[in-house]
Amino acid sequence: MSDLLRVLLRFATVVAGYAAACLAASLFLYVLFLGWSGLAQEQELSTFNAGMVVAVPIFALFIAHLNFWPAAVAIVVGEFLGRRDWLFYAIAGGVVAAAFAGLFYGGAGQADGSEDTAILLAMIGSGLVGGLAYWLVAGMWTPDWRGRNRDRLPPTSPESSGS
Structure with a gap:
């Protein structure tokens, strides 16, 4: 496989x-909202x-748009460091x-901060x-785009210490 094709495949991944x-x-935010608002208890979940x-897909578009630059920095750092671990x-x-919360939310809320903490934690x-979903799709099973460790699968358990 040529290097150009490898880079294009990695970019698509x-x-x-x-x-x-x-x-x-x-x-995740949709499920949190259902639990927080109490709507899930009042009506059937099928509704x-x-x-x-x-x-969910419409809100995902907003998330993708508003988090693009902080996520791009994290992705580039992960790619060039060759990180493949879930943590x-x-x-x-x-x-x-x-970073999104700091850039766009800015702490505008109640004076006591109780609502701010719940939103920030959400x-x-x-x-x-x-981040875990990104790792499942693009971080765990794909080889390094620079060609290092091409045939190695991700570790499933720690290696023995040799003692």
């Missing part, structure tokens, strides 16, 4: 991973399935969500979920 991360973060099919991408997703939680 990164885009698919970003799309999966945005969908997962959107779904929310149709709304979820429409609301890096989960933490990076949380940092991206915190955003960071959705970033963690999005």
Whole structure:
């Protein structure tokens, strides 16, 4: 496989991973909203399935648009460092969500900050979920685009210490 094709395939995988991360973060926020608002307890959950099919992808578009630059920085850092572990991408997703909250939310809310904390934690939680979704699609099974460790699968358990 030529180097150009390898880079293009990796780029397509990164885009698919970003799309999966945005969908997962959107779904996480949707489920949190259902639980927080109490709507899920008042009506049947089947009524929310149709709304979820429409609301989650539309909200994922907003997430993808508003988080693009912080996520692009995290993706580039992960690619050039060759990171393939789930913890890096989960933490990076949380940092991206915190950066979004700092840039766009800005702490405009109640004076006591109780509502701010819940919203900030929901955003960071959705970033963690999005980072894990990105890792599942683009970080775990794909080889390094520079060609290192091409035939190696990700570790499933720690190696023995030799003692």
